[in-house]
Amino acid sequence: MKKYAKTHEWVLVEGNVATVGVSNYAQEHLGDIVYVELPEAGKEIKKGETVCTIESVKAASDVYAPLSGKIIEINEELDAAPETINSDAEGSGWIFKIELSDPAELDGLLDEEEYKKFCEEEEA
Amino acid sequence: MEALKRTPLYQEHLRLGGKMVEFGGWEMPVQYESIIEEHKVVRNVAGIFDVSHMGEISITGKDTIPFADYLVTNSVATLKNGEICYTPMCNERGGVVDDLLVYRISNKKVMLVVNASNIEKDFNWVLERAKDHDFDVSIENISNNVAQLAFQGPRAEEILRGISQVKLEDIPFYHFVYGKVNGIDCLISRTGYTGEDGFELYIDPEAAVPLWRKILEVGKPLGVKPAGLGARDLLRFEACYMLYGNELSDEISPLEAGLKWAVKLDKEFYGHKALTAQLEKGLEKRLRGIELIDKGIARHGYELYADDKKIGWVSSGMMSPSTGKRLALAYVEKGYWKIGTEVFVKIRDKFVKAKIVKTPFYRGSVKSKA
Numbered sequence: 001m002k003k004y005a006k007t008h009e010w011v012l013v014e015g016n017v018a019t020v021g022v023s024n025y026a027q028e029h030l031g032d033i034v035y036v037e038l039p040e041a042g043k044e045i046k047k048g049e050t051v052c053t054i055e056s057v058k059a060a061s062d063v064y065a066p067l068s069g070k071i072i073e074i075n076e077e078l079d080a081a082p083e084t085i086n087s088d089a090e091g092s093g094w095i096f097k098i099e100l101s102d103p104a105e106l107d108g109l110l111d112e113e114e115y116k117k118f119c120e121e122e123e124a
Numbered sequence: 125m126e127a128l129k130r131t132p133l134y135q136e137h138l139r140l141g142g143k144m145v146e147f148g149g150w151e152m153p154v155q156y157e158s159i160i161e162e163h164k165v166v167r168n169v170a171g172i173f174d175v176s177h178m179g180e181i182s183i184t185g186k187d188t189i190p191f192a193d194y195l196v197t198n199s200v201a202t203l204k205n206g207e208i209c210y211t212p213m214c215n216e217r218g219g220v221v222d223d224l225l226v227y228r229i230s231n232k233k234v235m236l237v238v239n240a241s242n243i244e245k246d247f248n249w250v251l252e253r254a255k256d257h258d259f260d261v262s263i264e265n266i267s268n269n270v271a272q273l274a275f276q277g278p279r280a281e282e283i284l285r286g287i288s289q290v291k292l293e294d295i296p297f298y299h300f301v302y303g304k305v306n307g308i309d310c311l312i313s314r315t316g317y318t319g320e321d322g323f324e325l326y327i328d329p330e331a332a333v334p335l336w337r338k339i340l341e342v343g344k345p346l347g348v349k350p351a352g353l354g355a356r357d358l359l360r361f362e363a364c365y366m367l368y369g370n371e372l373s374d375e376i377s378p379l380e381a382g383l384k385w386a387v388k389l390d391k392e393f394y395g396h397k398a399l400t401a402q403l404e405k406g407l408e409k410r411l412r413g414i415e416l417i418d419k420g421i422a423r424h425g426y427e428l429y430a431d432d433k434k435i436g437w438v439s440s441g442m443m444s445p446s447t448g449k450r451l452a453l454a455y456v457e458k459g460y461w462k463i464g465t466e467v468f469v470k471i472r473d474k475f476v477k478a479k480i481v482k483t484p485f486y487r488g489s490v491k492s493k494a
Binding site: 031032034035037053055057058059060 | 143154155158159160354358419420421423442443450472
């Protein structure tokens with residue numbers, strides 16, 4: 001099941017591996033994405049840390065780790081086609097995969113309904 | 125906090141899905157659907173911008189021309205009536221109070237078109253300078269009485285021709301006429317801020333919505349779209365036009381900004397002494413184009429390094445859709461501004477390799493340099 005962080009990342013967990021990207025709501029707010037400064041595979045990250053940066057026409061925005069663990073894969077496709085995040089943020093626009101070190105952290109994330117509500121409140 | 129000001133087109137922007145942001149005290153659309161799409165429309169066809177937030181100051185009276193000439197660095201005295209010049213307006217240190225357009229309407233009347241964020245500052249500045257030599261002029265801030273649309277792109281003339289009651293082809297670059305477009309009284313100038321051919325239409329605020337809608341309607345079959353501030357910034361950046369607050373400020377001289385062509389040192393103007401001294405002494409920094417060799421986007425305020433020391437800072441930087449390059453404008457210290465020099469931009473905690481390159485980054489359909 002897809003979950004969301006309040007910092008606008010989405011997470012899809014399969015076994016002990018989480019695929020992470022930025023939410024569709026976030027890409028809409030970022031606007032045209034022109035570059036993704038990708039993280040390095042093998043790096044250990046802690047929940048809440050800055051993992052990488054997305055550059056849109058308007059600004060540079062940080063992507064935070066929604067969960068702790070080790071980065072085991074990055075989406076190299078984004079290097080040549082960063083706009084994939086605009087067209088398919090929650091699918092082929094995924095950014096990195098983490099091998100989870102503390103699956104219990106998942107409980108702190110929002111489900112789809114909760115996240116939708118959270119975004120509506122942010123808009124208000 | 126003071127409430128943000130809105131142009132007569134505010135409701136139109138909302139209706140068209142404009143994402144509104146604060147800009148210089150105004151609530152303006154940064155984009156409608158996509159900045160890059162709007163950028164492409166302007167480069168390939170034509171786009172329409174609401175620039176009603178820009179300020180207009182009217183100067184009339186016997187001493188209008190000598191006063192305007194004293195106020196700005198470019199020459200108003202040598203303009204013919206119906207001509208326009210781009211010019212810096214300097215303080216006593218040679219810094220730029222604002223960069224603006226001077227419309228020479230007659231021997232006794234000019235209109236200054238100033239940046240939205242500087243309207244009050246400029247108006248007060250102009251009032252003060254009139255006292256310096258007791259010039260016989262009347263100065264009026266007419267910003268609230270004027271709306272402005274910019275219609276820019278290689279096909280702008282062709283599209284506008286169908287609804288214009290004036291011969292647009294008879295308006296040369298940086299000239300203006302009074303005439304009707306779609307029956308609406310306009311001051312029509314062949315000017316713009318995108319590097320493309322096009323027009324700026326000054327109208328009564330009440331006429332803004334009907335004219336805006338009409339241009340969008342007649343341009344629709346060719347793909348004309350409204351364009352926001354995001355596209356405007358990207359377009360002007362590629363053409364290497366100055367943005368006040370980025371490339372220009374009270375602390376930066378027009379000589380440093382590469383605007384020597386708009387500084388006429390053979391006449392007297394406010395700030396002349398400082399600029400002459402600066403020229404004699406030689407510049408310490410100047411504006412240069414930068415192309416990033418390594419990946420990253422250099423943004424306003426990022427530092428520039430070479431030989432392990434800071435040698436400048438980025439004034440504007442973007443991914444340029446027209447060239448596909450990651451480019452920036454930057455102020456670079458003496459000794460490092462030669463074309464081809466390798467420099468490094470500090471992006472967050474990384475030093476990204478870049479080099480000094482020629483400007484402008486892109487030449488559009490604009491007729492010639494003003």
